[in-house]
Amino acid sequence: MKKIKKTIPIYIMLLPGFLYLLINNYLPMGGLIIAFKDVKWNIGIWNSEWVGLANFEYLFKTPDAFNITRNTIVYNIVFILLNLVVALLYAVLLSEIKKKICVKIYQTVIMLPFMISMVIVSYLAYAFLAGDNGLFNGLLNNLGRDSISWYTEPKYWPVILVVINCWKSVGYGTVVYLSSILGVDQELYEAAAVDGISELQKIRYITLPMIKPTIITMMLLNVGRIFYSDFGLFYQVPMSSGALIDVTSTIDTYVYRGLITLGDVGMSSAAGFYQSIVGFILIVLANWFTNRYSKENALF
């Protein structure tokens, strides 16, 4: 009895967070049934007719389903690999630099884009890409070449999106890997220096093997989120241009367009359901691997 009395304050402390998770996270999970209904808002979700898998049939009959899946996954793979290589390079170089003030300046600057919203990033991209007075077209004109209508030419966007993503998020990875490198036992390097090891060998045989757990953990975390995309990057930065939809449409932008712009709740909820389920499986798998590889980094 005394024990229960002692526990009551604990439950009261848990209550606000519990209620928030219940409303913000758990109630919408129940709403996933929308994907199996022909929703008529005037009679409500419960009273709307069940249609089984009809919404999914429609979705997977369109070329959109393949397109958005491909875009989401392929962009993510490229982002993960490129960010890994560039962030590792930056981190290794920063760890080599002796002048601490320089390290601090470099690190502070390359992390800056991490603090900026995607709306601002869209403006920055616009300064380069604007059709009439963007920097790129100005340079092209100076070279005697015709302007390019960047916001309606799909072929450039895979590169543009990859560059912007790298610009925005490489600072994050750099900080993670740098802090991991700085945690490596310095005696290893001192012993290696006595043996007359070269700088490159030092990186290859000491630094990289020592931070491998961090690299793998970061990879697995990202792979677990491979079915999710940065809505801002794919929707805002291309200014939701219809001409670019083939190369900029991901599951997230598709769900948003379906729901808000087109009002096609059936397709949109089917795509969202597809994302939730496959995303769940991927996260669980990634976590299973993390658990086997380095237990302390696993979520559960």
Place this chain on the structure above:
Amino acid sequence: MSTTNKKVQIIANLVMICATAFTVIPFLLLFAASLTDSTEIALNGYSFFPAKLSLEAYAYIWNEKQQIFRAYAITIFTTVVGTTVSLLITTLYAYALSKPSFIGKKFFSLFLLFTMLFNGGLVPTYTMYTRYLGIKNSIWALIVPSLLMSAMNVILVRSYIQNNIPLSLTEAAYIDGANEYRIFAQIVCPLSKPILVTIGLFIGVGYWNDWTNGLYYVTDNKLYSIQQLLNNMLKNIEYLSSNSAAMASTIIDVPKSTVRMAIAVVGILPILVIYPYVQKYFVKGIALGAVKG
């Protein structure tokens, strides 16, 4: 030995200078463009070294300041209220979970963790908030959905409490007659200050930069946050003037291409000013999050 070392230093510094330049260049272009004379832009477009400078874009924005100040006020309000509430409920949940054992601990832990693995997605969330909770076009739409509490932050605070606040300390306070709420407020919160500052900054920046809640749930321009205002102006540059009452009488020519850049500068300036002071907490937070990811 020392010559190779010197070489390494030079190469490393050179590469990092390029990396830094690559990061900064877009910002420089934005600033330069916002200060360019609009006739100059019509001739040569945006450039890093404008031939003719002008403050006309900023003068124009100053004329329309009411809307911008209002948007800033909304952003500041949501950031302050959101961050405060978020820190409070996060720390409460984390402290409770840091207790060694109580009935239901496993349930509350799993209840939290599961939200990191599975979510209903936009359609059900949007439907619930707009059709059942009537949050559309209210200030709560900018504060409550998705931003208020994240499982990751709870986990970070919980492990900080477990590793840094000895159980004997809170137990002793309990025996001395302090109740759980007092222990929380007077022992746990002060001792958790480092982690609270770190995650508080992440939460704060999250609120400051958030534009998706505005996009989903707000159509009333009185409730536009600064991000949403910027977002609308990128799509429709006449947005400011079309909303000003003076518009009808004095149709001034909008220096469109420079105003667009100037408004973006107005949007980032606060972040740029505050960033150097807080960046060390970010580095700490990122390193922490990655370790306990």
